[in-house]
Amino acid sequence: QVQLVESGGGLVQAGGSLRLSCVASGRTFSSYAMGWFRQGPDQEREFVAAISWTGSSTSYADSVKGRFTISRDNIKNTVYLQMNSLKPEDTAVYYCAANWQSIATRPSSNDYWGQGTQVTVSS
Secondary structure, three states: OOOOOEEEOOOEEEEOEEEEEEOOOOOHHHHHHEEEEEEOOOOOOEEEEOOOOOOOEEEEOOOOOOEEEEEEEEOEEEEEEEEEOOHHOEEEEEEEEEEEEOOOOOOHHEEEEEEEEEEEEEO
16 A cells, blocks of 8 residues: 655745645565646546656656656655646646556556645636
8 A cells, every 4th residue: 555645735926836746655665657637627637647656767748848746756756747937728637647557657557646736727
């Protein structure tokens, strides 16, 4: 069992930055690939970024490439999402997800989810 708790969301102006954190419980964190997803109002949950369990491989949605960076610290059981050059269309609830060993870009393929953290970007 893995429990995930996100933090770091908030209100920011367009062009600003935020760093989201997701702390995982459980002794097997380093065996899980981790991902970030988001869901805007009246929208489906969509993939944002993911990182392999070793941290050596990452994947990004086209909409965030060059602006967002995912990273992880397996000592601290934490995965991060650094978000720069934020746009109003990035406004959403951001969720952390864990999948056993392999990156999963489809929401339904992930094993565990956090409760989400709200990110609001004003224009």
